[in-house]
Amino acid sequence: MFLKHLHAIPAITLLLAILTGTALAGSPVFNVDREYYPYYPSLIKWNKSKAEFTPPSVCKECHVKQYKEWAGSVHSLAFVDPIYQGELNKAGKAVGHEVTRQCEGCHSPAGMVAGEIQGAGNSGLSEMALAGVSCDICHSINGVTHWQTPSHEPENGSFILTPGVETKEGIQLLKHGPLKPHNACGGGFHECVESGLHLQADLCASCHQVYHYDAHFPLEATYIEWKHGPYAQKNILCQDCHMVDIENFKRSADEFVKPERKEYRHYFNGANYLLTYLAAGAAKKAGDTNHAKILMKQYEMAVERLKSAGDLELAPVYRDGHLAELRVRVKNVRAGHNLPTSLTNVRQMWLEVTAKDETGKTVMTSGEVRNDGTLPDNARLFNSDGMGENFHFAVDPWVITSFSRHDTIPPRGYKDVFYGIATLGMAKSLSIEVKLRYRQADQKVAEALLGAVPKDIDLKKIYDLKAVPPLPVVDMVVKQASFPTSH
Known part of the structure; x- marks a missing residue:
């Protein structure tokens, strides 16, 4: 029938239909403009000029307080982090440096765009490259390209760096910030530029949205989780929770009240207590006790944040009176994004449950950490399972193109878990203890990453680590209750 009526279709119409169909069939889901993004898969744009980046040791001459706050932050450790370096080393061997620029672009933007970083390791790099996300990175950002990205969302460093410009009078450094500059701002060293972007969550979005380098699947979606939740609707931004101390964080999260200008700090504190703990140990071993104290303060803040973020409710369920x-x-009572967030296929948040009868006999357990640091199969986890293109389980970020399970808790949301209670015999009551526990990674994953650090990072010499110890676990919430076995 098709052949019979084919002659009735005008030739030009048929040609257009064929060409259009071919074009659609061959169009990629995510178009990439390689000229627009010369560092792809990092989506950083750099307005390159003779204006150089300013290392933090220069910034601290005038900004002592801000420097001390930043120096204890995970931003300052973003590139030298041994777990990141292990991951970068593994990725480089698996997919090559052209791909790992995506990671380097957010962990050391200046080092990546300048071409200093050619793989994992710290040897031979400048202060600016080693400083990770330093003062001059955030204050050189003068725009974002979120809509122009392949996914048309913030991803993989989609910001524009302009540390300065060339003028007729010479090189002029430009530093962007949220305040209207006063006449003496910059002290003659740099010009100050008022930036509305620095008062928006879009500033943070570029690097807190990590997508697969080719499939553009969101491995980390912290910004989108925030944007699609109640905190965004109430105008409580990333800065309002992560650039303040603990008490102001709780107030922002509980009351949806923005901090006063004087209450903001350059802490950039989140849940990564492991990184600041390791760095504090390294500083102490190096004899820098003051810096060790600054890092331990950040560690304590991170732990307190975790303990403030969640809550538990326990309730019995009776059937036929039993x-x-x-x-x-x-x-999730205080996190403005999902709990947990970031690399959720690596993070572990889980329930440990113990039930005892009135004699003290344990009648049910779930989620207890084994002697080798692993979790039992019956542990109720709140995280994600990644899978690759073949739909098989995967943990490496350069392999994961989708999630087979994504079980995190949205802001101000909750998830219910039910535990069956077996026949209790003569027991008249049951005592329950439930812990909501958290650690940065699965024990075996951490061992693999720290075991993969490049040769120029000596874990024994720097961190006094002879072997990978059991990862520290934070008990976010602990609740007890007692229920009668009949009702």
Whole structure:
């Protein structure tokens, strides 16, 4: 029938249909303009000129307080982090340096665009490259390209760096910030530029949205989680929780009240207590006790944030008058994004449950950490499972192109978990203890990453690590309750 009526279709119409169909069939889902993004898969744009980046040792001459706050932050450790370096080393061997520029662009933007970083390791790099996300990186950002990215969302460093410009009078350094500059701002060293972007979450979005380098699948979606939640609707931004101390963080999260100008700090504090703990040990071993104290303060803040972020509710479920199940409601009460967030296929947040009868006999357990640091199969985890193009389980970020399970808790949201209670015999009551626990990574994943650090990072010499110890676990919430076995 098709052949019979083919002659009735005008030739030009048929040609257009064929060409259009071919074009659509051959169009990629995510178009990449390699000229627009010369460092792809990093999406940084650099307005290159003779104006150089300013290392933090120069910034601290005038900004002592801000420098001390930043120096204890994970931003300052973003590139030298041994776990990141292990991951970068593994990625470089698996997919090559052209791909790992994506990681380097957010962990050391200046080092990447300047071409200093050619793979994992710290040897031979400048102060600016080693400083990670330093003062001059954030204050050289004068725009973002979120809509122009392949996914038309913030991803993989989609910001524009302009540390300065060339003028007829010479090189002029430009530093962008949220305040209207006063006449003496910059002290003659740089010009100050008022930037509305620095009052928006879009400033943070570029690097806190990590997408697969080719498939553009969101491995980390912290910004989108925030944007699609109640904190964005209430105008509580990343800066309002992560650039303040603990008490102001709690107020922002609980009351949706923005901090006063004087309350902002350059802490950039989040949940990564492991990184600041390791760095504090390295500083102490190097004899820098003052810096070790600054880092330990950041460690303590991170732990306190985790303990403030979640909550638990325990409730019995009775059937035919007998205790049949325990319902545990896990709530995200203060995180403005999902709990947990970031690299959720590596992070571990889980429930440990112990139930005892009135004689003290344990009748049910779930989620206890094994002697080798791993979790049992019955542990109820709140994280993600990654998979590659073949739909098989994967943990490496350069392999993961989708999630087979994504079980995190949205801001101000909750998830219910039910635990069946077996026949209790003569027991009249049950005592329950439930812990919401968190650690930065699965024990075996951490061992693999720290085991992959490049040769110029001596874990024994720098961190006094002879072997990978059990990863520290934070008990975010601990709740006890007692319920009768009949009702």
